[in-house]
Amino acid sequence: MKCDLAIIGAGPAGLSAAVAAAEAGARVVVVDENARPGGRLLGQLHEEPGRVWWIGAEVSKTLANRALAASVQILTGREVWGLFPQWKVALDGGDSITAEYVVVATGAAERALPVPGWTIPGVMAIGAAQTLTNYYRVRPGERIAVVGIDPLALTVAHELKMSGADVVGIYLPPKDAFSGPRSNPDTNLRYLAGMADLAPNAFLRIGGRLANVPLLRKIAVALFPRFGLPLMGTRLHLRQSVVRICGDDQVKRVDVALVDRHGNPGRTHSIMVDCVCISGGLYPVQELTQDCDVAQISELGGTIPLHSPEMETSRKNLFVAGNVTGIEGAKIAMAQGTLAGTVIAARLGHLHDPGEAIRRAAEAVVTAREQSAITFMPEINKGRKIAEDLWRQRTGETNNDLEISV
């Protein structure tokens, strides 16, 4: 199969890139390994500031329909196993797509947190719980403990509660090599700051904003009630961590320790549960861009392919968009996808005023970042800056093979 643009991943970034390029006139194919287009959008369901609900399933349906209306071919349930220069996308079943341009929009994967007992049936990653609840409409358990405090965990805890589950609490993970700063109450207040605008609880809303000031953060941790704070029908525990999950062939209980300001455990008690959802954060899935110039930037969530302001990697005509470039929200992924799709449409000669179109698409990424209601990585701006500087250094020092002009 031949086309102008092959896109790997039918999530918010991939579909947006497809719409932007195809509506301009490009022939586009999108490949996704899941049964339906939408990616992580399919599970997203939360209330945004101003009482507006973000219903990811609706957003993805609108995007997919727009793409199909612009003659985009969406291949679902197909796996990409390789990407070969200039450019061939290898699929399962012996198929392949030959395209002049490629957008890798493979998104993110969850980081496991191996809390002792994490492999007992009934323990799952927070994203699995979200998919089960919001997409398949299956409640993952009746009495659920959530381990890990971050915007995703809090959002899903709320969704589990709405589904009728008894969410007994949201706890810290145990302090060890795997959890690192995630087990530290102080760091977690900073994560909460990332969703201060969404917090339905005044303490979190105000506390979240204050958490950006180190001294105030210290006070907030000291004042945080040992037995948690009511939050969206459950309790948020900044001073308790789940140190062990117990059960033989099914989760029966969690052992919870009171912790000091630094996350060190003290006295423990047990809580009966039948399900534990663990949130260890996300990392970019960039296995298909490994041959590009990449950098490990922990502020962005892991190793990412470096890219130009126009979303092109160090390899000619290979673009990236969405969480593969760093962990951010769906709206930012969509804006990045639109930018990549617009640049490619311009390169293909489909746009009358390419400069203006690209400028507007690039501005939309900046606006989406400024208006983002949730920040997943507390130091995302620092991470972006590092990535941009590395890109500039590399284009300055090496004779790159890119066509910068469009």
Add this chain to the structure above:
Amino acid sequence: MDDRIVCRCEDVHLDEIEKCLGEADGHVSVREIKLQTRAGMGICQGRTCGPLLAALIQEKAAKTPDDCGIGANTPVRPVSLADLAGSGDDADLRSVVVEAN
């Protein structure tokens, strides 16, 4: 010793990895752990345990993350030999119809 599972695919436990790290007299890479213990060599190819191994190395050996993580090799998804040998005659790739609701 801590016997919790780190690599689920290959059933490698934390104590095995710590033993491997403890016996080394120099810097240990994720690749070396993988070769010694089989962690990361199962069906998921280190997608789950790769970041965990990297975290262990960072903590135990005070290594910077630049050589951490398991690099993926093509094929990045399991693929059958028949598919590999496939001719790529793919004129009738199916497209999805997105249902109205």
